[in-house]
Amino acid sequence: MIKTNKPKIKLIxxxxxxxxxIYAKVLFDSLLQCKDQIEEVAVLFSDNAKGVWSYELGNSDxxxxxxxxxxxxxFYSPVASGSAGYHAMIICPCSMGTLGRIASGVSNDLMTRAxxxxxxxxRKLILVAxxxxxxxxHINNMKTVTEAGGIICPATPSFYSKPETMxxxxxxxxxxxxxxxxxxxxxxxxxxx
Numbered sequence: 001m002i003k004t005n006k007p008k009i010k011l012i013x014x015x016x017x018x019x020x021x022i023y024a025k026v027l028f029d030s031l032l033q034c035k036d037q038i039e040e041v042a043v044l045f046s047d048n049a050k051g052v053w054s055y056e057l058g059n060s061d062x063x064x065x066x067x068x069x070x071x072x073x074x075f076y077s078p079v080a081s082g083s084a085g086y087h088a089m090i091i092c093p094c095s096m097g098t099l100g101r102i103a104s105g106v107s108n109d110l111m112t113r114a115x116x117x118x119x120x121x122x123r124k125l126i127l128v129a130x131x132x133x134x135x136x137x138h139i140n141n142m143k144t145v146t147e148a149g150g151i152i153c154p155a156t157p158s159f160y161s162k163p164e165t166m167x168x169x170x171x172x173x174x175x176x177x178x179x180x181x182x183x184x185x186x187x188x189x190x191x192x193x
Contacts, residue, residue, distance in 0.1 A: 008039035009182055012079050012089040012118075013067075014111045017048025018130040020093035020155050021056040024049075026167050027092050027174040028065055030185055037183050041067040042079050042086065044111045046098065072109045079114040082121040088181035089118045092174065093130035093155055096138050102127070102150070103141035118150075125150040126180050128173060153177050160190070 013031070015024040031041055043065060053062050070077040078084035091098060091111065098111065102125075107113040118125035127145065129152055131138060142152045155173050163169040175187040 006037065006182070006184075008037060009088065010040045010042075010084075010086045011038060011181060011183075012042045012044065012086050012114050014044045014046070014089065014091035014094070014098075014114065015049040015053070015062075016046040016091060016093060016095040016098045016111070017052045018093040018095035018098075019052065019056065020128075020130040021049075021053040022166055022170045023093050023128060023130070023155055023174055024053065025057060025061070026170040027090065027177065028067075029167075030171065030174055030178055031183075032066070034178070034183050034185060040086075042077070042114075043067045043069045044072065044079070044114065045069070046095070046109070046111060047072065070110055072111065074110055075113060077110060080110060080117065082117050082123075086114075086118070086123065088124035088126065089114055090126045090128065090177050090181055091115065092126075092128035092177060094127040096129070096131045096141070099127055099129060099138070099145065100141050103144040103148075115150075119145075119148045122149055124181055126153050126177050127151070128153050128155050128177050130155040151180055153180060161187070 102115045157169045158172040175185045
């Protein structure tokens with residue numbers, strides 16, 4: 001990973017039950033390689049996220065993550081308050097249900113509350129939206145979140161880096177999300193050799 005002298009980042013990572021658990025896995029793998037840039041990683045899983053991870057990836061490696069995992073109903077956790085000073089939040093993958101609740105300002109669990117905090121504090125909220133095709137409701141919710149200051153980073157992989165594995169393909173999305181959060185990652189950049 002790239003060495004940097006920037007201040008370390010406090011990051012929140014949310015994982016929903018949208019298909020695409022490989023994106024979350026690759027994101028966590030990259031974060032482990034960027035330890036020198038990270039002060040703290042707080043992790044939030046929706047009710048369905050662990051089941052989708054187990055089904056799609058065939059393991060429960062999410063139980064071994066070396067980051068702080070908060071319960072979905074723990075509104076006393078630091079991520080529920082702007083005073084905790086987290087710099088960015090990435091929800092990867094982000095379901096349309098979670099995106100809709102964020103767009104509507106519904107903070108019915110810790111993930112949507114943390115996202116609400118990011119928006120109200122004018123900090124970075126990056127939603128790796130995972131759905132196809134999109135309905136007009138989805139598009140309008142993305143517009144609302146964007147107008148509120150969030151960033152929609154669709155789980156749309158790129159192919160110009162010629163990825164050879166599923167993980168490399170997924171990293172074309174997760175590296176972009178990490179870069180948007182202010183974390184320098186190694187990866188293909190257009191025009192660089």
